[in-house]
Amino acid sequence: MSQGDSKTVGYWQPATLLAGFSWAVFAASRWALVMTTKPDGQVAVLWVWPPWWQTVAIGLGAWLLQFLVALWQRGWLAQQALDRPQAYRRAYRAWWPCLALLLVPLMELCWPLYGFSTAPLALGREAWPLAALAVAAAVLLQTRLAAPELLRRGRSDHRLWLAPLVFLLALGVFAGVGVRLNEVSGQTGYLMAGDEPSYLLGTHSLAVDRDLDLLDNILLRENSYFSDPARLVLGHGTWTPDRSWVSNHRPGLPALLSPFYAWGLYSDLGPRKLATILVWLLGAWMVLEVFWLARFYTGREGPALLSAAAAALALPGLLYSNLLFPEMAAAAFSVAAFRRLRMAQPGQYGMLLLAGVLAAYLAWFHERFILLSVLLAFYALVRGHWRSFGGVMAFFLPCIVSAWLLSTYFSHLYGTPLPDPHIHAQGAYLNPRGAWEGLSGLWVDAGEGLLPYSPIWMAAVAGLIWLLRRRPGDGFWVLLMALATYLTAGLYADWFGGINPPARYLVAAVPFLALGMAAGARWAPRRFMLVTVMLAVLTVAAAAFVMHYPSAVYGHSVVLGQGLQFPLVENLLPAYIFAHQQPALNAQLGLIWLCVAGVVVLALQVDGQRFSPISALICLLGAFLVVAGAATAADRIGPGLTAYRNPAHRIALWERARVFPGEGPSWRVGPAGPQPQEALLELSLPPARYSRFPAKPVSEGAEAVTVPPLAAPKLFLWGQYLNLPPGRYQVTARLSGPYRGPQLVAWLDVSLDKGRQVLTRSQVSGQQLGKPLVLEFDLPRGARHLEVRVGTTGRDRLVLHSLSIVPRLKSARARTP
Amino acid sequence: MVIVLSVLVLAVAVSGAFYKGPALRQKAAQHRLAQHWAPPYRVLPLLGLAHAASLADAGRLPRADLDRLWREMKSYKGTYPVLLWLELAWLEVRAGHQQMARQALVRARQADAKLYNFWLRHKRWDPWRTQLGLPEP
Structure with a gap:
């Protein structure tokens, strides 16, 4: 041939x-x-x-x-x-x-x-x-x-310009995220929640009053410099024995932020914006440290770049690069101290001193980082820095001084030399609901877990095991640092981190996890990169979604399933905090997906290809x-x-039905039942879910609500806030009541903009009760936050049995088979 | 070495404003006033300026400034007026106007008795508890 x-x-x-x-x-x-x-x-x-x-x-x-x-x-x-x-x-x-x-x-x-x-x-x-x-x-x-x-494997030359480039790129990415967050929230927007305003109030107090007492700042409402003036921020405070009002948060982060914050006040550029620059710098520093350490471990620049990219681009690091929580600072300090301890040679006391200062400072962010400080101290011993007096003094003196100062700080402010769970842990460090909740939830919880937002960290765990296999000494300590952060967070009662974007407490583990990416790329078989590419696509997609709609990640909501036709994320994953499932059920769901993650990690351990x-x-x-x-x-x-x-x-x-080309054949699989066209497209708006006082469910667990006779008209159902695509829609309500005369008993409307724009409205007389009430309306350009509202005139008792909305598709695409 | 020097330069550069300390409150309030904040929160920078001036001059404040604060507070329709009345009471008592301070405290209690009692626990009020008839914490 x-x-x-x-x-x-x-x-x-x-x-x-x-x-x-x-x-x-x-x-x-x-x-x-x-x-x-x-x-x-x-x-x-x-x-x-x-x-x-x-x-x-x-x-x-x-x-x-x-x-x-x-x-x-x-x-x-x-x-x-x-x-x-x-x-x-x-x-x-x-x-x-x-x-x-x-x-x-x-x-x-x-x-x-x-x-x-x-x-x-x-x-x-x-x-x-x-x-x-x-x-x-x-x-x-x-x-x-x-x-x-x-x-062929990559060459092992080290280009000098690459490290500064990594730093600048990371800084650029974090600044870009900052621009986006500022765009959607403004300087004083709704994005700030949880501990962030409290940290900022503490920062303000340090910058302006040079003290920790927040009273002046509260009475003067100085949170108005970074949040809505109408809002009151009390700084998550507590009374000290000498009757000052101080924050429950540690002063480590406010102390770092205060010079930048002060510039924001002085220049009127916005104190929060300026303070965020410090977090960008800390984030970029963390990424740089990851790059250096990964290059040192693998001897290659390509894998090191992969590690740096994971640390910079994957959630939660990407988002926490712009949030004023101590997480990014702790991540940067811990990995920087770790690398210096690893690299320091005998006699390099400056490096050890810096490592000591960084390790000592960790405890000032939050007491949960004390474990990292202790591990770093052990690592200093294991690395042999105890052999010279200078080495011991350089690393341990800052740690001892810091521990003494912290103990004095606690004694002075709270009357106890050690951190007390009552100060800021809802009374208990260990989760009273059981350890499994946090340990599994941190990974796979639909709203608060790491993997639903960043599945790439699954590959990182597999890579860490490769690091352990090829460089056991280094792998052990890197794994230990990541594990310490995970266990501290997972066993904690507040493992989800309060009101803030998910996997907050794993941010400090990000640099150590990211090192696994480099190890996997360097030593794992080629399928590691195949899996990495797939998980990276998912990770970038989730990050893009979060950047598109950043405020959604606050408030324990499950946001990643929003664009899906099937509720995959909401219904298949555990959701411990967005509590709509039984705890035992969550535990089982968590086990299932952790097993799948375990299979992936194991599959990437099989050598050779x-x-x-x-x-x-x-x-x-x-x-x-x-x-x-x-x-x-x-x-x-x-x-x-x-x-x-x-x-x-x-x-x-x-x-999908709206943009569907339509008019083809249809199949039905399964039992005969309701006609598909409306029944399968109908969205039920259960009255019990959206009704307000004085309406109440007719019985426990029922969807129907009843409203008693009232002296004045009153709205009793609203708040669905639907975002609808363009099209024609039909709302159907079923109302009943004892009065059957000609007088009006209720009204029904469809509105936008919190009721300011009414699209269509219908008055309901007693004669219409018992029949389906139908409202049709057009949305030529779609609608955001649409509400269907129902009110009573108060004439007599009413029962709202059901409420639903269905799109009227132009052609009967979902034809009856 | 380059990195260490860069960090040092950055640290020196950013600590310039931090060095100003309490003067920052005055500066920030002046920025606000220049932006012509509309009611109800126009009173916040005025209180901030008065607070800074009170600290800078051992409590002395021109009566005209305090009277303006009273006018602003009487027309205040924003949230948590109790806190602002407490601040005004503090400014008055530091300025030596105990009668006016008592009046401001009465207004504060009327606005929110719970928060009023809560914040009166603070040690800030200790020098004037007897004079103003405030409860012991």
């Missing part, structure tokens, strides 16, 4: 053909609209397809793309140092992993068909880009492994099945994916 023949004929190999077919089926099946309902407790699924020619065209397009990529891949491999027949054979075989894609539509269809669960369906609908990415990355990886001589596309296919199938199985288990244990508590999920379906 000539070379030209082999180029064209060669594509028609089973592996490449099946791969093309898999991509075609996978791509074509992504465009269907899927709705679920649960008539009689059994799940029914309705598939609505676009016109058949669109489906076929999408499938063929995907196949064509795969064909072109396969041609390019074959040509590229042929140019490498392989003999041509071997290169072609390997090129074709590298496509085997694509068969895993067929599993996705298969699970979507079969799982609900046999009544198992809708979890794989939901995953397939929402997370299919990840499956596609995983398969594409596996093909790429196998193609690279087909030419082993290409897998060679060209084996069939193994890659089996691993991909296994990974898909593990995730689908875990989701199915969580679906069975938890409230289930068909439980829509959050209107955002239904509205995500409306948005």
Whole structure:
């Protein structure tokens, strides 16, 4: 066969053909609209397809793309140092992993068909880009492994300009986040919550009064320099024995912030803005320390850059680079002290002194960092710095002096030489609800956990184990530092960190976790980078979402499921703090997902990797099945994916239905039940959830509410605050009452802007009670914070049985099958 | 060495404003006044200026300044007036006007008796407890 023949004929190999077919089926099946309902407790699924020619065209397009990529891949491999027949054979075989894609539509269809669960369906609908990415990355990886001589490790030269560049880039990223946060919140916006205003009031007191007593600042309402003047900030304070009012927070962070804050007051540029610059600098310093340490451990710049990127770009570091909490400062101080202890040679007392000062200062941020200081002291001993008197004095003298000062500080202000849980820990350090809550919640809680926002840290944990394997001494101490932060936070009663963005207490572990990224990139098999890329995509997507809507991460809300049609994050993950699930249920859900994370970490520990596309296919199938199985288990244990508590999920379906090309065939899987068009698109607005006094549920747990006769008209239901896409909508209410005369008994309206703009309104007479009341309205440009409000004239008792809203789609896309 | 020097230069540069200490309150209040804050919170920078002046001059304040504060406070419609009345009482008593201080305290108690009693525990009031008839903490 000539070379030209082999180029064209060669594509028609089973592996490449099946791969093309898999991509075609996978791509074509992504465009269907899927709705679920649960008539009689059994799940029914309705598939609505676009016109058949669109489906076929999408499938063929995907196949064509795969064909072109396969041609390019074959040509590229042929140019490498392989003999041509071997290169072609390997090129074709590298496509085997694509068969895993067929599993996705298969699970979507079969799982609900046999009544198992809708979890794989939901995953397939929402997370299919990840499956596609995983398969594409596996093909790429196998193609690279087909030419082993290409897998050269990077050079070990150290470029001097790289470290300053890392610092400046990190500073730029943090400043960019600051600009964005300022854009959405303003200088005195709603973003500030939790401890931040209290830290700022303490900073103000230090900068202006040079004391810790907050009374002057409170009476003068000086929180108005950084927050709403109408708001009162008391500084989370307490009375001292000499009757001063001081903050419960330690003065470490305010002392650092105060010079910057003072510039803000002096220049009128905004004290909070100026104080934030210090946190940017601390964050960039932390990233730089991570880069230096990772380069030292791995001897490579590439892995070190990966570590620095994870520390800078992944949550929670990304967000805490702009929040005035002590977390970023503690992260920077601990990793800087750690690196200096690691690098210091005998006689380098300056370095040890700096490490000692940094370690000593940690306790002034919060007593939970004392454990890090103690570990650093042990590390100094292990590194042999006890051998010289100068070394001991340089490191330990600042620590001893600081401990004495801190003890004096506590004695003077609180009358006790040691930190007392009553000062600022709700009376107990250890979680009275059990250790598992914090230990699992810190990782996988839907609203407060680290991994839902930054799954890349899963790869970092796997990398830390590689560091432990290849450099046991260093790996042990890095792991210990990360573990100490995790355990201190996880066992703490306030493990979620109060009212603030999630995984606050793990920020101090970020630099040590980030070192795992470098170790994984340096020593783990190539699949580590495959997993890292996938998790990085998820991490960046979550970070982008949080940057788009930063205030949502306050207040213990579960925000990452907002754009999803299926409530994956809300219903499958534990939600300890946003308490809508039983604690025991949360514990089980946490266990399930921690097991999945454990499987990932273990899979990245298997050493060595060679060209084996069939193994890659089996691993991909296994990974898909593990995730689908875990989701199915969580679906069975938890409230289930068909439980829509959050209107955002239904509205995500409306948005998809609105842009759906429509008019194709439809399938129904499962039992017959309500007609799909309205029943599956309808959003119930349970009256009991949105009603206000004097309305009250007719019985415990009931959705209907009753309103007694009143002397004056009164609004009794509002506050859904729906963000709706453009379209026409229909609101239906069912009201009843004893009065059936002609006089008005109630009204119903649809409004925007907290009731200031009424879109449509209907008066309800006694004669209309008992019949469905319907209001229709158009939203040409969509709406934000829309409310459906119901009021009573007070004429007689009323019962509001139900309230719902449904979009009126232009064409009956969700046709009755 | 470059890094250490950079940090030192930065530290010296940023500590310039911090060095001013109590004068910052006056400076910040003047910035506010220049922005022409509208009621109800226009009184905040005025109180800040008066506080700074009182500390700087052993409590002495021109009667005209205190009278303006009274006018502002009588028309104040913002949140937590009790705190501002307490501050005014403190300014009055430091200026030697005990009768006016008592009046301000009465206004404070009328605004919010709970917060009034709470903040009167502070040691700030100790020198004048007997004169003003304040309860012992």
